[in-house]
Amino acid sequence: MGHPVLGPIATCWISTTPHHVYQCHCQTADNRDKRKRYEDFHGEHYPVNRFRMGWRFWLVTAAAAAGVAITSALGLWQLDRAAQKTRLQTAIESRQTQPAVDQFVLRSAQPQDLQHRRVVLRGAWLPETTVFLDNRQMNGRPGFYVVTALKIADSSEAVLVQRGWVPRNFVDRTALPAVATPPGPVIVEGRVTSGPSRLYELAPAQSGPIRQNLDIDAYAAEIRWPLLPLAILETSAQPDGLLRQWPVVGTGVEKHHGYAAQWFGLASLIAVLYVWFQIVRRIHTRPPTP
Helix, strand or coil, X not given: CCCCCHHHHHHHHHHHHHHHHHHHXXXXXXXXXXXXXXXXXXXXXXXCCCCCCCHHHHHHHHHHHHHHHHHHHXXXXXXXHHHHHHHXXXXXXXXXXXXXXXXXXXXXXXXXXXXXXXXXXXXXXXEEEEEEEEEEEECCEEEEEEEEEEEECCCCCEEEEEEEEEECCCCCCCCCCCCCCCCCEEEEEEEEECCCCCCCCCCCCCCCCEECCCCHHHHHHHHCCCEEEEEEEECCXXXXXXXXXXXXXXXXXXXXXXXXXXXXXXHHHHHHHXXXXXXXXXXXXXXXXX
């Protein structure tokens, strides 16, 4: 025998339950369809909408970190090279302001201790030892550097002197320009160098009065004169027709500063591109939470 109140309620619940269950299933299916349509649309038009840190993200991160580290290290290395060149330039300028040395100091001191020092020598030219170094320029004009050995006074030794520059004959490239070489005792002013200026050469060492480069030891054996293991860059104001507008000694500090700026700029560019494409762009294109 049924309960007089529960009976109608049960009947109503039984009759309405299928309807609610059907509505629930329909709502769930409708939500699922909407979410799929949203993902399909945004997945097609915004391919970076998901801020997922998969293997590609970590690969790009590692590559960017390595790039920033390497370029920054190269920039620091260039700054260190610039600091070394700055110290060298300071030492050169300091030596050039020191008192000039004479032939006695020149013969007794170590060559590396005399680099870039001013010098005043007494001696006599050896005209037969004159050599013309080819393919040298001065004021934008091609010509020769004239090198002659100077026999040092009160000594049996000689020293190579890069005396100056003369233009060459373009009609006859083998014609030698006339160079005044005064006989007898002379006084030569200049500064100490490691040797006559050198250029890169493909052919083996030349002989004769016109040459590309000049090696001190080899030339000493050739002329049979004991030469000091250094050379003099003449700065005397002699009326011999030679130009002596030598380039200022520089170490290229500005070049290393420029290279450092380039490396640091590249490191900054890598960092900015990484932040923009891997972080900022992903955040701005991330879909709202449904």
